[in-house]
Amino acid sequence: GKSTLVDEAGITAATAGCREVRTHCVDYAQVQREAPVGRFITALAGLSPVGDTVSRLRSVVRAACERLGQCDASVLLLDALDIPLVDEERAHLSRYTANQLQASRAALLADWVRADAMENPLLLVFEDLHWASDDVFELLEHLSKTEGPQQFTVLATSRPGLTLPDACTALRQALTELELGPLASQDARKLALLLSEGRRQPWAV
8 A cells, every 4th residue: 555655665765875754644543633844844853753852853953944044944943843932933933924934934844855865865755645734735845846956755645536735836747646556356365465474364354
């Protein structure tokens, strides 16, 4: 299925020296949307959304923005990480409308991806795009606008029938769609046999 394809792509990318940045667009435990952009930020930074301290998250995000020459914009990413902001940061954030905040954050993250990819090629994985929020599509749209040679690849999985937002014109043009059909019965049997390590299984199950 989709997860198998993603896993195989990750193995191939690692073999080729690429770093994988994986993001889920749905919380399987609660079957509700989570904060995929926040998870993308922590994955891109090589951090854990649980194990790393707020000060560590702040430090890494600020360093990344400084490297891009956009230190003041770090508040855009801190907000997506649900990190408590100081008064000065909240004041800076209040200058943006909701749409401006989403677009500016996506543009900043796209710049971060391009900068990192120049040092080490990246495989960006977005799983279950049919659950994606608008800010995820905004990020993918900005990534699709990359000009010239790029050192990153985006792999997204979705259920059939995904409809992209009207604003995603660059993403629509850059997209290569691969439709996965159901396994033939013979292939399904081979897969089940492989997973069971040769043990006999009731094939009707």
